[in-house]
Amino acid sequence: MIRSILYIAGIALVAAHSLRIPLKKRPNAEFVRDVISGSRSTRAPLSSTGNVVINDYMNSQYYGEISIGTPEQTFEVIFDTGSSDVWVASSQCDKSCAGHSRYFSSKSSTYQANGTSFDIMYGSGPVSGFQSVDVTSAGGLAVPEQMFAEVVDASGLGGAFLAGKFDGILGLAFPILSVNKVPTFFQNLCESKVVSECVFAFYLGNSETDFGELTFGGVDSKYYTGEFNYVNLLHPTYWEITLGGVTSNGKSYTTCTTAIVDSGTSIITGPSADIAALAASVGAKELAGTGEYLMSCSLSHPDVNFIINGETYTLTAEDYLIPDGNICLFGFMALDIPEPTGPLWILGDVFMRKYYTVFDYTNQRVGFALANHNN
Numbered sequence: 001m002i003r004s005i006l007y008i009a010g011i012a013l014v015a016a017h018s019l020r021i022p023l024k025k026r027p028n029a030e031f032v033r034d035v036i037s038g039s040r041s042t043r044a045p046l047s048s049t050g051n052v053v054i055n056d057y058m059n060s061q062y063y064g065e066i067s068i069g070t071p072e073q074t075f076e077v078i079f080d081t082g083s084s085d086v087w088v089a090s091s092q093c094d095k096s097c098a099g100h101s102r103y104f105s106s107k108s109s110t111y112q113a114n115g116t117s118f119d120i121m122y123g124s125g126p127v128s129g130f131q132s133v134d135v136t137s138a139g140g141l142a143v144p145e146q147m148f149a150e151v152v153d154a155s156g157l158g159g160a161f162l163a164g165k166f167d168g169i170l171g172l173a174f175p176i177l178s179v180n181k182v183p184t185f186f187q188n189l190c191e192s193k194v195v196s197e198c199v200f201a202f203y204l205g206n207s208e209t210d211f212g213e214l215t216f217g218g219v220d221s222k223y224y225t226g227e228f229n230y231v232n233l234l235h236p237t238y239w240e241i242t243l244g245g246v247t248s249n250g251k252s253y254t255t256c257t258t259a260i261v262d263s264g265t266s267i268i269t270g271p272s273a274d275i276a277a278l279a280a281s282v283g284a285k286e287l288a289g290t291g292e293y294l295m296s297c298s299l300s301h302p303d304v305n306f307i308i309n310g311e312t313y314t315l316t317a318e319d320y321l322i323p324d325g326n327i328c329l330f331g332f333m334a335l336d337i338p339e340p341t342g343p344l345w346i347l348g349d350v351f352m353r354k355y356y357t358v359f360d361y362t363n364q365r366v367g368f369a370l371a372n373h374n375n
């Protein structure tokens, strides 16, 4: 049951081509106190990095806290490197937002109306609302005038939102993907020099007690080992890179040469023919035309390797199996993304759990290092 709810939630989001995975806030005590006491708009931050604790819900949803308004209204959001807008449920939202925290502009002294309509199409349907402006903070770092969307109809997200633990999404891709081409949260943090370095990095935990962390403005050395291998972006839209190949047992499984690194997608996706061949080779069986595959939970299934910029990134069976009772889901799913965006692979959370990833906005590159789950 867990599988069907969470997994489908993830998939709906994937299809949205925008990302959907959450994190959770780690209070940077001193600074948070400053923010709460209202000094944030008059004083530069004490530190140039901010950490958000990322919660792990069954390795399928990663979410963390942001706040909007004065006094702060808090929301759990998916920090999504596959989209570029900030949106949360609005006080004006219909029953499609039941059970979620909503933003009340009437309760915020720093709210500024805008009203431009906001419409985004997800695989499962449309989500709509309107733009507003207010102070928005994550990890103790504030953007005084962030344009965001108040969503009034989230029915297009279906079960992904209804059963989800998140109230909205904070997009971390490039501004060009923003629906109304508004400045992104991270762009604003960078341009106002709230962070001294325009990078952020994700550590995704492996269980509900292995807390994840999103660091704005730097990397956190306790969450990785060894050095970063950097890869230049193909285009600053998604975090899009060249994929050198996907192999298993010495055999190649794709001719597709593009991948995006997407914290908002729970699993790894690839072109359906490639995934079908790969699944057959590792012993996974398709769940009736869904593009999802099941397999035994044996750790003896073969490794799958991603070749990126000459480096090999290996996922073992332990890395890619997603337990569901006494059977396992294969952490790869078929998803054919049409041109011009696709075809492409999505390196989602199954990949990012194993490889701590730094997203370098200034140099337009990503860096991967082995995540340290014994931190």
Ligand SMILES: *[C@@H]1O[C@H](CO)[C@@H](O)[C@H](O)[C@H]1NC(C)=O
Pocket: 113, 114, 115, 116, 131, 180, 181, 182
């Ligand atoms: C709303 O924001 C847009 C930018 O997305 C701006 O062009 C427009 O003038 C704003 N409208 C109002 C009423 O402030």
